[in-house]
Amino acid sequence: MKQKKDVLLKSRLGSKDVFGYEDQSDLYSLYRPTYPQTLISKAAQSTGEHSICLDVGCGTGQLSMPLSKLYKKVFGIDVSETQLKKAKEVLESDQSISNISYHFQNSHNIVELWKQEMQESKIDLVTFGQVLHWLDHDVIFSNYKEFMSEDSSF
Secondary structure (H helix, E strand, O other): OOOOOOHHHHEOOEOOOOOOOOOHHHHHHHHOOOOOHHHHHHHHHOOOOOOEEEEEOOOOOOOHHHHOOOOOEEEEEEOOHHHHHHHHHHHHHOOOOOOEEEEEOOOOOOHHHHHHOOOOOOEEEEEOOOOHHHOOHHHHHHHHHHHEEEEEEO
């Protein structure tokens, strides 16, 4: 089955980074609403293990950062290089966090990331923050099942 691309990559801008205009990542990081800690805690409570979390469409890391306090390893993926650059800058400025890694990655095909970076370990929690509406739900919900542990959560 041929993998569909992220909708963001098929936008009116073609394959151009739709979040890549000047200063956009700085503004996004400053003004994008954060997630309530109670919601993050509730999501984490739904998983038996707290080893691996995958933050899909991580943007500048607003959800990855608090998840890193609850999971041994957090993988943030996004199709915007400028968003990821800002996420990495924020991460580097906080020396207390060392368990997040950010990857330029199409969310519809995470096989190579799963094999290489996660060593084929099962994922305990997958978060989509405010990105799910950009993605092909059929592809996401069928493909990700293979990477999830039995008691994991979406």
